[in-house]
Amino acid sequence: MTDGRAPRGAVLSVVGPDGVGKSTLIDAVIAGSLDGHDIMRIRNVGLLPRRTLPQVPVTEPHKDPPYPPLLSLAKVAYVYADYLLGWWLRVRPFLRGGGWVILERGWWDMAVDPTRYRMKLPSRLLWRLGRLLPHPDLLLVLEAPAEVVLERKRELPLEELRRQSRVWRERLPASQPHVFIDASLPAEEVLVRAESEVRRMTGALPATRSSSPVNLPRSGDPRWVLPRNSSAMAAGALRVYHPVTPKGTLGWEIGRVAAGLGLFGLLPRGGAAPEAVRAAVADWTPPGGSIAVARANHPGRHVALIMASDGSARAIAKVASDEAGLGALEREAANIRELAPHLPPPLVGPRLLAARRGVLVLEAARWSPRPRPWHLPEDLARSLGVFFGGDGGSSELTGASHGDFAPWNLLKTGEGWVVLDWESAEPNGPAWHDLWHYIVQGHALLRRPSASAIKRGLEGQGWVGAALRAYAGGAGLSPRGASASLPAYLRASMGTLDPTTPDGRRGLEARRKLLLSGDD
């Protein structure tokens, strides 16, 4: 599931107060576990010129007075821009070649001890800015009791050493992988601990920096995990999301343009897709390919878009780990085999490529977003009616029903309209259910059609009226039955909604009001 390039290097940063043994440790690590690697050992990531100081040991790091606030701010801006520039133009190319960058101090050191850098700024600003910078892969924070450090180098007062030690513990963000090492231990033990952490970090790294995925949203449990091995793959990965609202469609289009331009490479590295999902789809992932994963609303369920190395979609996999999810996938597979083939054109069911316990693999459809997804064209409504009534039409009250025919489960493709999510389908569903479900779900969650448009539709007006007639025609039902079937659908579907979810609440409220609007 990687693009097969050489393993990349990493950025290792070592920090801690003077006298704690940073240089000694770096020398030992380079000579030890990193022996044979290309090493770039730096104190400053940047490229821009800096005032050079005589190369003498620092004995009083706080002796120079800090700059006034404005000048401090200007210095921070300069150093920040320089850090970014250096990271992209110097560090990244070196990492791509498999090299290791060893950084002594770095940005966090400035945030902990701004006085050393002659800054007179709130440290909160420096911490905030630091969070936006690319982070080292591992930060080794060497710490020791202040008395021990003081004994080694008498540079900073005891109180200041204690403060710094406390700040390192309290302020480092969770997004920066870090480990604290007791530097008061013998040097050999410190080295063993540091090398063990470096090995652990190396094992957890993706094969290439560019193959590390993007998590959206960045904080908390991400909804999407998107690969960015290449611009094409990043853009293709966004097809794991099917936008149905104008805002969603706009964001999706902007995201695709940004991904195509390679801008996803600027986003911070996120966590990998869940191991269970990766394992479930491994057999269908082509060499050099990757997967984009979307978390479903139910815990433990995911949708994975399987892509080739050029970013083209190969398949869609639905993965479930919970008992209810396993049952839902089994039902869906059975319904796709037995009921979906009866859909008349232009509606078609998805092509089932494979079904195993906990995973369902479907052929990926090449869909395009619809500007008005809540609108159900007449020919589709007729097909839905034919699906319900069977070939000869039906005078029965029950027939084939998809069960969850909603705007987001209908994809427009060049070859027809693909209907997804078959887990609720049944051969003996109630008449009108699919049609009302489509209209009411759109009304509840997309705010279209409006309640008055639905009411006008019951009087035969507008596209809702046309869809009702077309469905009735296809199913062999009387259009007059639509009016009586709506309250029955509303009441029945209210029992299936979960009031603890925002969508469930909106769905319930919309149905209540539609029921009540009948009293006008």
Add this chain to the structure above:
Amino acid sequence: MSETRRWVLVTDGGHGGSRDCVAAVRALHAGGYRSAVTVSPGTSPAAVSRYSRRRIPVPHVAQDGYVDALRAELERGSYLTVVCASEASLRALGEAGLHLTDKTKLNEAARATGIDIPVSRTFTSWREVLAESESFTYPLVVKPAVRTFSALRVDAPERLRALDLDDGEIVIQEWIEDGLHALSGVMWRGHLVAATAERWLRIWPTDCGLASAAVTVASDPVLEDKLERLLEDYEGVFCAQFAGTRLIDLNLRVHSSHSLSVAAGVNLVATHCDLLNDMPVPRMRARVGFFYRWLEGDLRHVVQASRSGAMSRASAVKALLPHRGAAHSSESLRDPGPLVSRLIYGAGRVRMPPEQRAQGRSETG
């Protein structure tokens, strides 16, 4: 399209503009129902929420003919139900579960279902209370067994003797310092269908008052079970109030802080109407963290607490800071009538002599 009924008759037995009545009308509107409000003669049109579609003149609840007029209106219109927004109207209509509005009977029933109650003594008359005044532990709370006046905190025997209360059954309860909280809900066929648990942050009046600031919290399932048993024969909206673990009051009607339930996603009045309409209603619990403020009460609480030194100035300012998305009592820019009416009334009271002011308070309290 359906057989549902949308019209609901709301009555507080008075001017139709009490906070409870306004809360009921607004909640019905939010839930898609239409309300007709009963108003007694002389009511200012501004006092009633603009969301009430009809105003039905009826005699005051204390006068003869109130119940007959109400029944006549119910027969005339196609109402789904009548929502009582005051204890007086509830009693006048003889709604089910009324025995629980009697504190003595409520205490017995609560004890039987395992709900803690404050240490209480019931007296048949005020004279009897005065005769025993030296034997009580102070501070204490004086309540009518059946609500005719608001509960009072009394700190000393001489304060108790200075009170001039109507004769009738009186309950003397221990004073409890524990935090106040409430659980409002809808009972239906023996089940607590919908519920909102709220913690009261401040109350007005500061001793024995109603929530002036509250926040929704997670509901306690054990307490829910006990209340379900207590109210198993009752169907409708209720609000049970607690001091710590002890039940101190139970209202079998819509409560003034009902807007908090609506904001937290559980419209209790509309849910009860849905159930009467035979609509499917899932089990609902209010989302936590929603804030409620009764602006007038909260201002008065904070000013009094600040003046008495119970609250620092900084705390007072912090307490009054606006909360985004807060639910309010009768204060609303979209429905300003009740607030304007209250302001006019308040301005009028400033000019009143103190004796008349005290009388006015008991009428509106």
